[in-house]
Amino acid sequence: MEPAGFITDILIPALSQGLVVTLQLIVLSAPFGLLLGIGISLGRQYGGKNLSNICKLYVIFIKGCPLLLLLFILYFGLPSVGITLTAFAASVIGFILCNAAYNSEYIRGAILSVKDGQTIAAQALGMTKWQVIREVVLPQALRRAIPGLSNEFIYLIKYSSLAYMLTVIELSGAGKLVATKYFAYNEVFIAVGIVYLALVTFTTVAVHYLEKRVAVPGMIH
Amino acid sequence: MDVTSILAEWTPYLIGGISLTLGLVAIALGIGVALGLPFALVQVYGPRPAKAAISAYAWFFRGLPVLVLLFLFYFGIFPAMGLDLPAFFVGAAVLGLRGAAYQSQIFRGAIQSINEGQMIAALSLGMTRLTAIKSIILPQSLRIALPGWSNEYPEILTDSAICYAIGVAELLTRTSQIVAVTYVTMPIYLCCALIFILLNYAGMRVIHVVEKRVAIPGFGAGAG
Amino acid sequence: MWSKKELPSRASGQGQDSPMKDDAFVLRVEDIHKKFGTNEVLKGVSFNVRKGETIVFIGPSGTGKSTLLRCINQLTIPEKGRVWLHDDEVTNSGPKISYFRQKIGMVFQNFYLFDHLTAVRNVEIALLKVKKMDPESARRKALYELEQVGMKGWADHYPAELSGGQAQRVSIARALAMDPEVILFDEPTSALDPELTREVLEVMKKLAKSGMTMLVVSHEMGFAASVANQIIFMENGNIVEQGPPDALLYDPAYVRTRKFVGQFADLTQRKD
Secondary structure, three states: OOHHHHHHHHHHHHHHHHHHHHHHHHHHHHHHHHHHHHHHHHHHHHOOHHHHHHHHHHHHHHHHOOHHHHHHHHHHHHHHHOOOOOHHHHHHHHHHHHHHHHHHHHHHHHHHOOOHHHHHHHHHOOOOHHHHHHHHHHHHHHHHHHHHHHHHHHHHHHHHHHHHHHOOOOHHHHHHHHHHHHOOHHHHHHHHHHHHHHHHHHHHHHHHHHHHHHOOOOOOO | OOHHHHHHHHHHHHHHHHHHHHHHHHHHHHHHHHHHHHHHHHHHHOOHHHHHHHHHHHHHHHHOOHHHHHHHHHHHHHHHOOOOOOHHHHHHHHHHHHHHHHHHHHHHHHHHOOOHHHHHHHHHOOOOHHHHHHHHHHHHHHHHHHHHHOOHHHHHHHHHHHHHHHOOOOHHHHHHHHHHHHOOOHHHHHHHHHHHHHHHHHHHHHHHHHHHHHOOOOOOOOOO | OOOOOOOHHHHOOOOOOOOOOOOOEEEEEEEEEEEEOOEEEEEEEEEEEEOOOEEEEEOOOOOOHHHHHHHHOOOOOOOEEEEEEOOEEOOOOHHHHHHHHHHEEEEOOOOOOOOOOOHHHHHHHHHHHOOOOOHHHHHHHHHHHHHHOOOHHHOOOOHHHOOHHHHHHHHHHHHHOOOOOEEEEEOOOOOOOHHHHHHHHHHHHHHHHOOOEEEEEOOOHHHHHHHOOEEEEEEOOEEEEEEOHHHHHHOOOOHHHHHHHHOOOOOOOOOO
16 A cells, blocks of 8 residues: 555544544543642641641552553452443543642642741731632642643653553554554654654643743742 | 462562563663763753754653653564564663653753853863863762652653563563463552562662762752 | 053062062963953953062953953953963964963862862862872872962861852962962952951962962952052953052052042052
8 A cells, every 4th residue: 555545544544533532531631630639739738647648658659650550450450349440441540640649749849849938927817727728828839830740741641652551542552553454663653753742842832831821920930 | 369379479470570670770771871971961062963963862752652662663663673672672772762861851951050160160270171071070960960860760660661562571561460360450469569669669768878978068959 | 551650660560579580471461352242341452471470450340351361361262362371372272272271370259169079189180180190299289289378177178168268268279289370360359258358368468479470350459559560450341551559559640540449549558
């Protein structure tokens, strides 16, 4: 089959379908990964001793455990305790758990970097603990954490490829199938690579604009 | 069939997996430093075309998922070059090349953070650029790079599990084998996770000790 | 540019002390021009230095005095102009510049001590790497120079553990260890607190009296008044006036010189 036909009739449709799945994975995982990450960092920083330790252990576990192993645990392991997830669901949950753990570390660092005087002043004005966190600490911490959080988001884009190991046909999985069937490994994976590079580069530029838009004059990052 | 007897029976097999995992990590870290440091030096001191080439290299190897890189090299590039490499070496090579991409940026940041006065003083004493880089810039920048570099270890360790996808018989692959044969899932997987976490912890301890031993009073993050 | 007051009896650089017996010039600087972007910082500077002379450069900040020093040892390359050390040309010397830099020492405003090395290692490293001395001789020489500047007791301390004045003295020892013919001092005390300035100036005075040829860029008028053989006043990239301290500080020929020096009237009261 001639190259042009191959590309338009086979490669592009297959990769497009895969890309859609990849985007679905990312769009579902990222927001919850961020929210859970915020929750864990708050639990670690402001929770009581037990909550704090649980959060700490959670982060240690996830950081030390390969993402692929985590996915296997969720997909192949959970059924033995009565929870059966679809491959897609297991992937999304795995990505959320992983993303949240790393996010929480960046946010925690950013929380610690907020000057004491800020919280003292807020308390002196009569704000409750949670008001202080919501109105003073988090707005500053989240801005400071943008570089780290966007870094993790880019990791999410790349590691979404592991869903293929659970038989979810996302972008790289779609590529592998086409490549194997037509013996066109180099061509296909270079095309797949280009798509990922485009996604990553686009995200990097978008984050740059985001940082500019939420920047507060005089507040040092 | 209870877990402890399974573990006892399969322990040697798992240990084989652990050694392959550590082998992957060691080779990858080695390649990462061996390439990453020269790349960083070129990016700071080299001619513009070379700088651009390395930036492109870093962009490529950092922008692609590990899985895609493994497929690309194992099924595509190496065979096209006529190389029939076993999966282990492909895995180590890919992790190493990717590590070099990340490490070149870490070292570059460290080198650039050195106050330019250090080079000026060295030159004023009659040192050539090369001598200055070797005796003055590198000893300082390597120490500065150590904390950032130490993140490479956990990252490469967890990425080594992805080599499962091209059939390297490392820890995760062997764990999956055991699960497939014995039909016991959660306990085995959790053991595997525990092993990875311990390997992670042990490695970080070693790096921590090294950091302490090469530390210089008053020198490090925040000085200079 | 030569001062109107360069009469023969004063022009030969005989200041308060008469350090030299011969007339040969150690350093000749001719017509140095230097531009940074569109900003011309040096507009044709020339002067000569005799063996054992101490020349102090004064003038408003940003008039190119530091740049001039860096053009002498080629840390900055001038667009135009030449420098000679005795009869060897320093400018356009290619790889031989390493040799010249051993002969022309430099002390910086921010010391630039090597942060990862102890004081004695800072002093000896160039002896080992550039002069290729053997470790024992290098160590002996380094300790000797540290003693000359009063820092021998701090030999094993790192720069971070030293005060500014101590660090600067180590950096002087580091330059001295190379046995230079000339030492260039680029605002050596400007980054120091007043209490620490004194200890560095004392070392520099001692050095000058011992016969070292020194070019010093500084705002320390007291030092200039008591130690310099020649003072060169620069403004806007040019030498305005040049002469011995007696003349230049207390009775300058040019209005601009008078205006600048007048700011330091209390410091230039005659001392000693």
